[in-house]
Amino acid sequence: MKNTLKIALLAAVFSTLTGCTGSVYNKEKNCDYDYLLHPAISISKIIGGCGPVAK
Numbered sequence: 001m002k003n004t005l006k007i008a009l010l011a012a013v014f015s016t017l018t019g020c021t022g023s024v025y026n027k028e029k030n031c032d033y034d035y036l037l038h039p040a041i042s043i044s045k046i047i048g049g050c051g052p053v054a055k
Helices: 002-019 043-047
Strands: 022-025 032-035
Antiparallel strands (some): 022 032
16 A cells, blocks of 8 residues: 555656656757746756847
8 A cells, every 4th residue: 555655646747747847948949948847947948058038
């Protein structure tokens, strides 16, 4: 029973995280960055690795 609960919890966490991931391209469409939960808290966005993003 404990193993089943652990597996179910792990599956729930994994499915939640994969539902919140994605990519955003910059205005020129020549660079993109990936994010895990929200585009605004991506490390690449924070340091400005791709410049301004397309809206």
